[in-house]
Amino acid sequence: MMKFLFMMIFMIPLCFMKNMFWLVQMMLFFMMFLFMNLNLNIMCFFNMSYMFYCDIISFGLILLSIWICSLMIMASESLFKLNFYFNFFLFNVIFLLIMLYLTFSVLNLLLFYFFFEASLIPTLLLIIGWGYQPERIQAGMYLLFYTLFGSLPLLMGIVYIFNDLNTMTIYFLKFFNMNMYLLYISMIFAFLVKMPMYFVHLWLPKAHVEAPVSGSMILAGIMLKLGGYGLLRVMIFLQEVNLKLNYIWIIISLVGGLFISMKCFCQVDMKSLIAYSSVAHMSMVIGGIMVMNYWGFIGSYILMISHGLCSSGMFCLANINYERLHSRSLYINSGMMNFMPSMSLWWFLLLSSNMAAPPSLNLLGEISLINSLVSWSNISMILLMMISFFSAGYSLYLYSYIQHGKYFQGLYSFYVWFISWVFIIIFALISFKYDNFKGWFYFYLILNKK
Amino acid sequence: MNNNSNKMFFLFILFFSTLISISSNSWFGCWIGLEINLLSFIPLISNSKNLLSVETSLKYFLTQSLASINFLFMILIKFSLLKNFNMNNIISIMMNSSLLMKMGSAPFHFWFPNIVEGLSWMNNFMLMTWQKISPMILLSYYFNKNFLIFMIIMNLIIGSLGGLNQTSLRKLLAFSSINNLGWMIFSIMISENLWLFYFLIYSMMIFMMISLFFLMNMYFMNQLFINNMNFFIKLNLLINFLSLGGLPPFMGFMPKWIIINFLLINKFYFLTFIFMMTSLIIIYYYIRIIYSSFMFNYFKMKWVNLLMKNNMSLINLSSFISISSMILSTFIFM
Numbered sequence: 001m002m003k004f005l006f007m008m009i010f011m012i013p014l015c016f017m018k019n020m021f022w023l024v025q026m027m028l029f030f031m032m033f034l035f036m037n038l039n040l041n042i043m044c045f046f047n048m049s050y051m052f053y054c055d056i057i058s059f060g061l062i063l064l065s066i067w068i069c070s071l072m073i074m075a076s077e078s079l080f081k082l083n084f085y086f087n088f089f090l091f092n093v094i095f096l097l098i099m100l101y102l103t104f105s106v107l108n109l110l111l112f113y114f115f116f117e118a119s120l121i122p123t124l125l126l127i128i129g130w131g132y133q134p135e136r137i138q139a140g141m142y143l144l145f146y147t148l149f150g151s152l153p154l155l156m157g158i159v160y161i162f163n164d165l166n167t168m169t170i171y172f173l174k175f176f177n178m179n180m181y182l183l184y185i186s187m188i189f190a191f192l193v194k195m196p197m198y199f200v201h202l203w204l205p206k207a208h209v210e211a212p213v214s215g216s217m218i219l220a221g222i223m224l225k226l227g228g229y230g231l232l233r234v235m236i237f238l239q240e241v242n243l244k245l246n247y248i249w250i251i252i253s254l255v256g257g258l259f260i261s262m263k264c265f266c267q268v269d270m271k272s273l274i275a276y277s278s279v280a281h282m283s284m285v286i287g288g289i290m291v292m293n294y295w296g297f298i299g300s301y302i303l304m305i306s307h308g309l310c311s312s313g314m315f316c317l318a319n320i321n322y323e324r325l326h327s328r329s330l331y332i333n334s335g336m337m338n339f340m341p342s343m344s345l346w347w348f349l350l351l352s353s354n355m356a357a358p359p360s361l362n363l364l365g366e367i368s369l370i371n372s373l374v375s376w377s378n379i380s381m382i383l384l385m386m387i388s389f390f391s392a393g394y395s396l397y398l399y400s401y402i403q404h405g406k407y408f409q410g411l412y413s414f415y416v417w418f419i420s421w422v423f424i425i426i427f428a429l430i431s432f433k434y435d436n437f438k439g440w441f442y443f444y445l446i447l448n449k450k
Numbered sequence: 451m452n453n454n455s456n457k458m459f460f461l462f463i464l465f466f467s468t469l470i471s472i473s474s475n476s477w478f479g480c481w482i483g484l485e486i487n488l489l490s491f492i493p494l495i496s497n498s499k500n501l502l503s504v505e506t507s508l509k510y511f512l513t514q515s516l517a518s519i520n521f522l523f524m525i526l527i528k529f530s531l532l533k534n535f536n537m538n539n540i541i542s543i544m545m546n547s548s549l550l551m552k553m554g555s556a557p558f559h560f561w562f563p564n565i566v567e568g569l570s571w572m573n574n575f576m577l578m579t580w581q582k583i584s585p586m587i588l589l590s591y592y593f594n595k596n597f598l599i600f601m602i603i604m605n606l607i608i609g610s611l612g613g614l615n616q617t618s619l620r621k622l623l624a625f626s627s628i629n630n631l632g633w634m635i636f637s638i639m640i641s642e643n644l645w646l647f648y649f650l651i652y653s654m655m656i657f658m659m660i661s662l663f664f665l666m667n668m669y670f671m672n673q674l675f676i677n678n679m680n681f682f683i684k685l686n687l688l689i690n691f692l693s694l695g696g697l698p699p700f701m702g703f704m705p706k707w708i709i710i711n712f713l714l715i716n717k718f719y720f721l722t723f724i725f726m727m728t729s730l731i732i733i734y735y736y737i738r739i740i741y742s743s744f745m746f747n748y749f750k751m752k753w754v755n756l757l758m759k760n761n762m763s764l765i766n767l768s769s770f771i772s773i774s775s776m777i778l779s780t781f782i783f784m
Contacts, residue, residue: 085746088681099699118699121692128744137741144737145730148697152726155707159714182719 001052001105007031008098015090021073021080024090028070028097036063051107053171057232057301058104061225064308065100068221069093072214075316078323079130089130093214096122100222104229109158109168112233113151116226120147123223126215127207139203139210146203150193153186161237173237184241187234188249194227195282197249198256208275209328213319216271220278220311225304228282231289232297239292246290250376253290254383257283261390265397270318270328273398274311277354280391281307281362284384288369291376299368306353306361313350317343321402330398335407344403355395356388456493463490464580471584477525480588481518484552487584488514495573506568513551513561520548542594549585550601554624555631556608557601563612566624571664574620578627579653582634586645590638598635599721605632606724610731617671619663622735623656626694629732633709633725640712648705652694655702658768659690665765674742682769684743689772691740695733701775 011027014020039046039059047054054062072093079086099119106112120143128140160183162168165176178184193200204224208216235242261280267273281303288300320343321333337344353360366388373380467490471483488511496507524544531541547558554562566574589598609629616622630652638645662683668674679687693700706729713722 088746114698114703117697117703121697121699125744128741129746137744140744141734141737145734148730148733152730153723155710156714156719156722156726159707159711163711163715 001047001049001054004031004035005052005098005101008094008101011094012091015094016087021077021086021090024094025070025073028066028073032063032066032070035066048107051111052105053107054105057229060301060305061104061222061229062101064225064305065097065104065222068217068308068312069097069100071312071316072217075217075319076130076212076214084130089126089214092122092125092129096126096218100226103226107169107171109170109173109233110162111168112170112230113155113158116230117148117151119223119226120144123215123219126218127211130212131210131215132212133210135206136210139206142203143207146193146196146200147190150190150200154190157183157186170233173233176237177240178237179240181241181245184238184245187238188231191227191230191234192249192286194230195224195286196227196279197253197286198260198279198283199252201256201260201279204279205272205275208278208315209269209271213315213322216275216315216319217312220274220315221308224278224282225308228285228289228300228304231286232301235289235292242290242292246292250287250290250373250380253283253286254373254380254387257287257387258383258390261387261394264390264394268330270321270330270333270398270402271315272328273394274314274318277391277394278307278311280387281311284366284369284373284387287373287380291372293372293375295368295375296372299365299372301365302361303365303369306365310350310353310360310362313346314354317347317350325408330401332408332410333402334405335403337403338407347399347403351395351399355392357392460490460493464494464576468580468584472587477528480584481522481525483584484518484521484588487581488518491576491581494576495569502568506565509561509568510565517548517551517558520551521545524548537592537594538596539594542592543597546589546593546597546601549589553582553585553631554628555601555635556604556628559605559608559628562628563616563621563624566620567618569620571620571660574623575657575660578623578656579649582631583649586634586638586649587642589635590642590645593639595639598639599718602632602635603721603724605629605635606728610728613735614731616735619669619671619739622671622739623659626732626736627656629728632728633706636713636721637705637709640709640716644708644712648709651701651705654771655690655694658686658772659694661764661768662686662690671739674739679743681746683765684746686765686769686772688740688743689776690768691736692733693772693775695736696729697733699776701772 007027008031011024014024014027039054073090076086076089079089096119099115099122103112103115103119106115124140124144127136127143131139158168161173161178164178165173167173193203196204204219208219211219257280260276260283264273264276264280267276285300285303285307288296288303290296318328321336322328325332327333336347353362356362356366370384370388373384464487467483467486469483470486471480474480474483492507492511495503495510497503524541528541528545551558566577569577605628609625609627609632612628613622613625616625634645634648634652637648663669666679666683689700693702696702696706710722710725713725
């Protein structure tokens with residue numbers, strides 16, 4: 001594990017040298033393949049050392065974060081061409097990657113908190129430094145303060161646990177049972193704000209829309225999953241209280257997911273629509289974790305991974321449109337199939353995955369989550385049916401408004417294709433389908449384990 | 451009287467007075483140290499050419515001497531009563547109040563932002579860091595726990611809410627200093643070592659910020675936007691303020707984390723919550739200050755010369771310390 005950490009640390013001087021933009025991105029791809037192939041025994045804890053470890057959840061999320069960071073650099077090629085502080089941008093991305101890597105792989109709950117918070121600073125710098133509109137200041141403030149408001153009680157809870165149990169090792173927490181309501185709320189509130197749950201989701205549309213493409217990709221791809229990862233880790237010793245109180249969070253997130261899905265139909269901004277769809281997907285993830293059955297955990301984990309890939313890909317595509325038309329509005333971005341028919345293939349593939357059409361990985365996650373939530377209560381069938389239906393609805397809405405129809409008459413001329421975008425999209429989709437096959441394979445294994 | 455040798459003389463006496471105050475065996479010695487402290491600080495801050503400066507030093511003299519007289523009176527009453535060492539009586543409250551007034555802690559803080567507005571940056575640095583040492587340590591010798599907890603809450607709330615409407619950088623740092631006094635008073639109730647740790651890190655961070663503002667001659671928030679700060683100065687400002695706010699991964703997170711640890715060991719749950727929420731408000735107005743360094747394109751106006759006083763090595767040193775403190779603070783966990 002330290003080998004990857006040192007590889008990332010030593011990429012930092014590389015960021016500041018001249019003309020090393022593509023080299024950094026290539027090194028991140030290289031590290032991704034190394035990480036994937038050097039860790040073969042996935043079904044247990046592995047790579048335990050003094051303070052690092054990896055199990056299946058950490059492994060998948062670290063892989064996702066390295067992948068999205070490398071795609072982020074590839075997608076921000078315009079920063080390099082226009083020479084807009086790309087050195088510091090690369091440093092920011094690699095610093096963020098180091099913080100995320102450490103968040104997912106440390107063994108100590110306080111260190112997890114430390115790096116969880118520390119990953120917020122480069123994100124804030126990305127949004128305010130490289131964003132496009134003046135509203136990004138307010139977006140950065142909302143991001144920072146919503147997240148900090150949630151996570152300061154988390155610090156209190158972690159220090160209380162340390163004083164009570166004299167251990168902070170995540171692995172040992174399963175032997176304890178902390179049955180206090182106030183501790184429960186302080187521990188999970190941070191992750192619920194980060195996920196985000198419905199009532200505390202206000203930072204997400206702002207931050208996603210105002211962020212540059214790299215910021216949006218990392219926010220949608222990984223930062224939301226930090227909340228999910230935290231919930232998965234923290235539920236271990238809070239099970240009894242959770243059984244009494246989980247209905248609150250499940251109901252808020254499912255009904256909220258329904259409202260957000262309906263709100264997606266009213267959006268004019270493409271990125272805003274994708275951001276709200278993120279909230280809707282994450283609402284199902286929260287529901288799945290809170291019911292605390294095995295299918296719920298697995299479903300939420302799979303939905304987190306697949307949503308990370310899918311949402312990042314969609315933000316990337318939205319940025320491709322933005323760079324050519326300089327607008328994210330649905331009124332202007334219409335009839336794109338006339339100019340970029342190959343792009344409509346990518347839009348279709350990603351949007352069909354977003355709506356959880358087979359054979360995508362989202363479908364696997366949603367099926368598992370539907371199973372777990374319906375096993376918890378039959379009435380959630382209604383909510384889940386409507387959420388899935390509306391997610392199909394707004395994905396198709398986005399696709400048909402962008403691609404079909406008559407194009408906007410005010411367009412002048414723009415580049416139709418850039419070769420690097422081909423690579424991004426191909427890689428995003430290939431990883432997606434690779435994960436598909438792996439996911440269905442593991443699903444089969446898990447079913448047979450039962 | 452802008453003579454450097456004069457200032458050195460009084461500075462030496464200032465340092466010495468704190469040592470007298472801390473290391474005396476009797477309360478009279480403490481009082482004498484506080485008086486000498488006041489006497490030697492006044493010539494440092496008064497500058498007879500500037501009317502505001504004279505007025506500031508007069509205000510400082512009045513408030514501090516009031517507090518000192520109060521302290522002396524309470525010491526005498528305590529000696530004459532001679533009956534108890536119990537810390538839960540009115541005498542301890544009065545003694546603590548006079549010491550809190552010397553420090554500029556709420557609810558006796560009203561002189562503090564006023565005076566800070568009239569002093570130059572380096573004098574401010576002395577006021578905010580060195581002048582707090584002897585009252586703090588004297589506070590630790592005889593304090594009333596319930597009274598001090600109430601004072602801590604007032605410090606935190608006034609320090610955070612008072613800075614929301616300020617545009618002068620000196621007043622902002624004054625309110626942040628009042629807020630940090632709340633943290634420091636709690637730490638001194640736990641242990642003097644803990645206070646020393648918090649105080650050293652706090653004064654190091656304040657030093658880096660004040661030296662930055664001093665070298666760029668910035669006193670107000672609108673000056674942050676119209677000068678040609680190069681990239682490293684912006685980064686330095688960013689890191690310093692976020693560190694002072696107590697955000698990980700910076701160095702300023704560590705003293706706050708340790709104090710929260712002791713708060714929870716002693717079961718002050720609601721107090722911890724107040725500590726957290728007020729520090730959120732503080733972070734809000736720190737971020738308002740560092741807006742200018744978040745946004746990378748800055749005015750490159752030709753009529754504003756970035757005339758650095760003396761030399762830039764101080765800024766380079768403080769940048770290096772800030773950035774390396776980030777890395778060092780992670781190592782301390784292991």
